[in-house]
Amino acid sequence: MLPYGKQTIEKDDIEAVVEALQSDWLTTGPLVSTFESTFAQAVGSRHAVSLSSGTAALHAAMHAAGIGRDAKDEVIVPAITFVATSNAVLYQNAKPVFADVNPENLLIDPADVASKITPNTKAIVAMDYAGQPCDYAALRTLADQHNLILISDACHSLGGAVGGKQVGSLADFTCFSFHPIKQITSAEGGMVTTDNSLAATAMKNFRNHGITTDHRQRKSQQQHQYAMESLGFNYRLTDLQCALGLSQLAKLKRFTRRRNDIARFYRSLLEPIEHVRPLKTRSGIEHAHHLFVIRWDRHSTGLTRDNAFEQLRERGIGVNVHYQPVYQHPYYVNRFGDQTGNCPQAEQVYQEILSLPIFPGMREEDVRRVVEQLQAITQAQPRSLPKAA
Numbered sequence: 546m547l548p549y550g551k552q553t554i555e556k557d558d559i560e561a562v563v564e565a566l567q568s569d570w571l572t573t574g575p576l577v578s579t580f581e582s583t584f585a586q587a588v589g590s591r592h593a594v595s596l597s598s599g600t601a602a603l604h605a606a607m608h609a610a611g612i613g614r615d616a617k618d619e620v621i622v623p624a625i626t627f628v629a630t631s632n633a634v635l636y637q638n639a640k641p642v643f644a645d646v647n648p649e650n651l652l653i654d655p656a657d658v659a660s661k662i663t664p665n666t667k668a669i670v671a672m673d674y675a676g677q678p679c680d681y682a683a684l685r686t687l688a689d690q691h692n693l694i695l696i697s698d699a700c701h702s703l704g705g706a707v708g709g710k711q712v713g714s715l716a717d718f719t720c721f722s723f724h725p726i727k728q729i730t731s732a733e734g735g736m737v738t739t740d741n742s743l744a745a746t747a748m749k750n751f752r753n754h755g756i757t758t759d760h761r762q763r764k765s766q767q768q769h770q771y772a773m774e775s776l777g778f779n780y781r782l783t784d785l786q787c788a789l790g791l792s793q794l795a796k797l798k799r800f801t802r803r804r805n806d807i808a809r810f811y812r813s814l815l816e817p818i819e820h821v822r823p824l825k826t827r828s829g830i831e832h833a834h835h836l837f838v839i840r841w842d843r844h845s846t847g848l849t850r851d852n853a854f855e856q857l858r859e860r861g862i863g864v865n866v867h868y869q870p871v872y873q874h875p876y877y878v879n880r881f882g883d884q885t886g887n888c889p890q891a892e893q894v895y896q897e898i899l900s901l902p903i904f905p906g907m908r909e910e911d912v913r914r915v916v917e918q919l920q921a922i923t924q925a926q927p928r929s930l931p932k933a934a
């Protein structure tokens with residue numbers, strides 16, 4: 546089975562982790578701050594705070610943004626995203642309000658965001674679906690007009706940019722994930738970037754139980770006392786993970802170039818195939834191509850997206866679907882009621898999307914095989930005899 550995504554781990558990545566294993570610090574040691582400062586520099590942000598996952602990064606950003614201080618706080622999130630984006634709003638006891646997406650690129654639609662702003666709205670979350678940066682200029686204008694915080698869920702888009710400005714420097718808070726499927730990996734891991742020094746300190750405390758110093762600082766100051774000043778969590782990233790993250794970060798440009806080459810090749814091969822339409826790319830952006838998503842035309846093929854999914858899987862092509870509108874999940878229906886019709890574009894386009902395999906280690910013949918199978922399934926013979934009349 547050709548997977549839809551796969552990490553690239555090389556010899557020097559392994560050596561970096563082994564070296565960290567042999568050091569004095571397995572968890573919060575010197576590699577944490579080295580990874581953070583190198584990351585901040587790479588994306589053009591003043592601060593980077595590492596966390597144990599992208600989900601923890603979103604939670605820390607919501608906390609530092611003050612979400613949930615007021616019981617009625619609302620945060621606008623895209624309807625099509627991984628559940629972690631809106632779950633982070635719930636962790637802070639605030640209410641996620643879903644905005645529709647543009648069906649051409651599945652990015653949050655600023656016009657729909659504008660229509661969902663209320664006096665209780667505190668923040669907007671932009672999610673760079675598939676690795677394509679959102680319309681940050683439009684979202685920033687809205688945020689400034691209504692005094693809202695702009696949070697970027699960039700778990701797909703490390704390596705992307707808008708007008709030459711890196712993702713990580715386009716919002717008040719930008720959250721990244723280093724899950725193996727992402728642009729770079731630390732096994733599990735996450736990061737928040739921000740230019741706000743107070744917020745960076747708040748997130749460092751938040752990831753460490755709300756305690757204001759870490760074990761290493763106390764050791765170097767020969768102190769045993771510590772102060773817990775707020776309620777936090779254990780969301781720390783280990784030195785082992787930072788060793789891997791640092792080693793991978795040095796490869797980000799190469800990985801991103803390769804993903805873009807594969808995406809271009811897909812587009813050229815898919816051009817003549819009418820029932821498969823890749824998502825559109827906005828002008829002026831650099832795409833990180835975490836995913837390569839197409840829209841499947843069920844009318845011309847007579848196959849639903851789910852038929853196509855099943856048949857491609859049977860043929861060894863590890864396609865996937867990203868994502869069902871969050872408010873359709875049972876937890877959200879039980880808690881907030883049936884929101885069917887709230888984001889019609891998201892509901893419609895969800896029926897059509899398929900994520901094709903894309904990862905830096907993919908070879909030319911892999912891409913050709915995916916495209917051949919996309920064509921072959923529409924020409925396949927029926928596998929059962931229709932019932933007699």
Ligand SMILES: Cc1ncc(COP(=O)(O)O)c(C=O)c1O
Nearest residue numbers: 598599600627629700722723724
């Ligand atoms: C858009 C989005 N947000 C958040 C997350 C959560 O990241 P993690 O798996 O590192 O917790 C993911 C990861 O799958 C994601 O794709």
